[in-house]
Amino acid sequence: MNSIVKYITDVYRAVKSLVTGMKVTGYYFVHPGEIVTQQYPENRKELVMFERFRGEVIMPHDDNNQHKCTGCGICQINCPNGSIEVKSIQVETEDGKKKRVLDQHIYHLSMCTFCGLCIKTCPSNALKFGNEFEHAVFTKSKLTKVLNRPGSTLMKGVQ
Amino acid sequence: MTELINVTEPDKLTDQPEDQDKLTEQLEEQEYIINMGPQHPSTHGVLRLVLSLKGEIVKNIQPHCGYIHRGIEKMCERLTYQQIIHLTDRLDYLSAHHNNEAVCLCVEKALEVEVPERVKYIRTIIDELGRLASHQLWWCSFGMDLGALTAFFYGLRDREKILDIFEETTGSRLLQSYNCPGGLMNDIHPNFQKRVKEFITYFRKKLPEYDELLTGNVILMERTKGVGFLSLEDAISYGVTGPSGRASGFACDVRKHHPYSAYDKAEFKEILYTTGDTFHRYKARIDEMWESMKILEQLIDNIPEGDYSAKMKPVLRLPEGEYYQRVESCRGEFGVYIISDGNKTPYRIKFRSPNFSNLSALNIIARNFKIADLIAIGGSLDLVIPDIDR
Amino acid sequence: MTNDQLKEKITAIEPEAVFSENKQYLTLSIPKEKLFAFAEKLKGSEALKFDFLFNITGVDRQKSLEVVYHLDSSVYRHVLVVKTETTDRENPRIDSVCSIWHTAEFHEREVFELFGIKFNNHPDLRRLLLEDDHVGYPFRKDYVDDNIVQR
Numbered sequence: 145m146n147s148i149v150k151y152i153t154d155v156y157r158a159v160k161s162l163v164t165g166m167k168v169t170g171y172y173f174v175h176p177g178e179i180v181t182q183q184y185p186e187n188r189k190e191l192v193m194f195e196r197f198r199g200e201v202i203m204p205h206d207d208n209n210q211h212k213c214t215g216c217g218i219c220q221i222n223c224p225n226g227s228i229e230v231k232s233i234q235v236e237t238e239d240g241k242k243k244r245v246l247d248q249h250i251y252h253l254s255m256c257t258f259c260g261l262c263i264k265t266c267p268s269n270a271l272k273f274g275n276e277f278e279h280a281v282f283t284k285s286k287l288t289k290v291l292n293r294p295g296s297t298l299m300k301g302v303q
Numbered sequence: 304m305t306e307l308i309n310v311t312e313p314d315k316l317t318d319q320p321e322d323q324d325k326l327t328e329q330l331e332e333q334e335y336i337i338n339m340g341p342q343h344p345s346t347h348g349v350l351r352l353v354l355s356l357k358g359e360i361v362k363n364i365q366p367h368c369g370y371i372h373r374g375i376e377k378m379c380e381r382l383t384y385q386q387i388i389h390l391t392d393r394l395d396y397l398s399a400h401h402n403n404e405a406v407c408l409c410v411e412k413a414l415e416v417e418v419p420e421r422v423k424y425i426r427t428i429i430d431e432l433g434r435l436a437s438h439q440l441w442w443c444s445f446g447m448d449l450g451a452l453t454a455f456f457y458g459l460r461d462r463e464k465i466l467d468i469f470e471e472t473t474g475s476r477l478l479q480s481y482n483c484p485g486g487l488m489n490d491i492h493p494n495f496q497k498r499v500k501e502f503i504t505y506f507r508k509k510l511p512e513y514d515e516l517l518t519g520n521v522i523l524m525e526r527t528k529g530v531g532f533l534s535l536e537d538a539i540s541y542g543v544t545g546p547s548g549r550a551s552g553f554a555c556d557v558r559k560h561h562p563y564s565a566y567d568k569a570e571f572k573e574i575l576y577t578t579g580d581t582f583h584r585y586k587a588r589i590d591e592m593w594e595s596m597k598i599l600e601q602l603i604d605n606i607p608e609g610d611y612s613a614k615m616k617p618v619l620r621l622p623e624g625e626y627y628q629r630v631e632s633c634r635g636e637f638g639v640y641i642i643s644d645g646n647k648t649p650y651r652i653k654f655r656s657p658n659f660s661n662l663s664a665l666n667i668i669a670r671n672f673k674i675a676d677l678i679a680i681g682g683s684l685d686l687v688i689p690d691i692d693r
Numbered sequence: 694m695t696n697d698q699l700k701e702k703i704t705a706i707e708p709e710a711v712f713s714e715n716k717q718y719l720t721l722s723i724p725k726e727k728l729f730a731f732a733e734k735l736k737g738s739e740a741l742k743f744d745f746l747f748n749i750t751g752v753d754r755q756k757s758l759e760v761v762y763h764l765d766s767s768v769y770r771h772v773l774v775v776k777t778e779t780t781d782r783e784n785p786r787i788d789s790v791c792s793i794w795h796t797a798e799f800h801e802r803e804v805f806e807l808f809g810i811k812f813n814n815h816p817d818l819r820r821l822l823l824e825d826d827h828v829g830y831p832f833r834k835d836y837v838d839d840n841i842v843q844r
């Protein structure tokens with residue numbers, strides 16, 4: 145007798161627990177407004193990343209094609225993965241002095257772990273994280289970028 | 304698989320029916336070895352378990368790890384203390400912030416730097432958010448291991464909210480690298496407090512759904528209750544920490560017993576169960592989510608004003624000596640042991656990873672249960688493989 | 694219990710322990726022959742009850758190979774660091790503490806493959822992380838591998 149009662153209560157409990165779960169899913173079935181799924185890539189246009197999002201390292205340039213990098217190489221020393229190579233050249237300034245300026249700031253996106261040390265330690269705040277996140281390419285060499293634009297110069301007033 | 308099994312005197316057996324029966328008999332008596340993994344959905348990563356089975360019963364489990372052994376400890380011997388931080392993210396990626404914090408606390412202890420109160424509060428809050436996110440992901444994947452795919456979507460839905468908070472403040476969703484020795488990389492985002500409070504209100508409503516969907520579910524109960532026992536002695540002896548250890552009654556919460564950051568300022572309960580079966584390992588995590596929310600509520604409004612980082616030298620040289628720091632990561636006790644010889648790189652650094660010890664207990668937990676139960680048990684231990692392999 | 698009280702109690706059971714300076718945890722070293730008996734006493738003693746071994750670290754001190762045990766008590770919550778070392782680099786052997794703390798099984802396997810320290814009486818001393826045909830002990834300071842990037 146007891147076993148029959150137990151059997152019936154067990155069945156009852158089991159069905160009840162299933163119905164409880166179904167209630168939750170049923171609720172969302174009739175409330176489509178609460179669905180949070182985003183339709184990527186269809187929503188590419190509206191998709192805005194947060195301002196601090198770490199997509200890649202970039203070097204901001206102003207309207208006159210000027211950047212703030214002095215070519216000191218501190219970011220290169222601080223990068224744990226060796227993803228930055230700073231190439232600087234000696235040039236002669238107008239008053240005849242020799243000065244080191246940035247030639248190429250090479251950045252290997254494929255080796256970067258987005259730790260932020262280069263940006264934090266740069267003495268002249270020349271680097272910044274960009275929000276671009278769609279980095280998939282077919283050849284690895286495309287992930288090696290030169291951050292300073294061609295023909296760009298050092299911003300006035302940056303030492 | 305027959306090649307793997309040694310049949311006694313196989314040459315004498317012919318293909319006569321009676322001999323074949325004898326062969327079947329012998330094979331049934333012997334243990335059957337199968338490989339689970341390295342690419343098995345329920346090992347959550349590249350872990351290979353070599354199982355000895357007798358029928359459906361698991362008799363022995365030999366874990367084979369190291370598929371993603373990167374030698375992080377050796378790599379760290381060549382990196383400065385600031386540079387080490389980003390590698391610790393990659394141990395247990397779901398408790399990235401806890402690991403970062405452990406290294407930072409250890410370095411700060413060695414240099415005797417007092418970090419601003421603000422930093423301590425923010426670190427604790429992000430710790431707890433990370434714990435919530437990790438437990439949510441565990442809940443989804445545990446459900447999925449047991450065949451409840453619905454759970455997966457509900458857990459991820461809520462986890463997304465936390466990841467958004469992380470992204471806004473730290474810049475990354477998973478591997479935050481938000482700590483640096485002395486403080487934080489940057490200050491919290493102005494929206495941070497508002498968003499965390501919104502999230503807590505939201506999640507207080509949504510967490511009961513977890514119980515309705517999965518906890519009371521008859522299939523989950525049948526598959527977890529009374530399955531995979533870990534006794535208190537074994538939990539201590541095998542060093543099983545975190546929710547898995549606490550389900551066996553092992554009071555091992557580092558936050559409570561060796562408080563760090565701002566944990567001494569918050570009231571919370573250490574979740575302890577006594578049976579140590581799969582269901583209670585499950586319950587311990589669900590309860591921990593409630594406790595985490597309690598901690599968040601107490602701290603979020605009281606973040607003191609101040610700097611987000613102490614003044615640090617650009618090159619850190621730890622004084623000669625040995626330093627150890629324990630923190631409670633999402634899966635148990637994480638420890639950093641630094642031996643310094645006075646240089647700017649550590650002489651030896653060791654990470655005590657919780658999953659490594661938790662995995663060692665898998666053999667005694669799952670032994671003599673069915674192979675299907677092993678999936679539930681493995682899920683309830685919540686192993687993260689990169690943390691084991693390091 | 695403060696570190697000084699702990700020190701007294703430990704000196705009582707093992708007078709040969711050499712304590713070293715450490716601000717955080719009480720640290721001592723013990724000759725490797727005495728390790729096992731000492732470890733048994735640490736766990737067995739009612740007043741100490743070091744039942745939770747939370748970390749085993751291998752260290753290459755160049756002159757010697759060292760193994761560091763971090764012990765905690767789940768009852769009293771005091772922490773002790775025990776060190777033992779061997780100067781034999783060719784065939785280093787140290788007693789296993791597996792039978793006292795089961796967690797040592799995995800930790801010792803790790804130390805074995807990374808430092809080459811063999812643990813006597815270990816039930817299953819196999820490689821854990823490296824591939825089976827790996828040559829050398831990578832965490833030793835004199836390990837050379839062409840793939841390691843020098844900086």
Ligand code: SF4
Binds near residue numbers: 265266269
């Ligand atoms: S980016 Fe900054 S740190 Fe790097 S070379 Fe330029 S100025 Fe120096």
Ligand code: SF4
Binds near residue numbers: 225227255256262
């Ligand atoms: S973010 Fe880190 S890894 Fe990437 S380039 Fe900068 S320093 Fe190197």
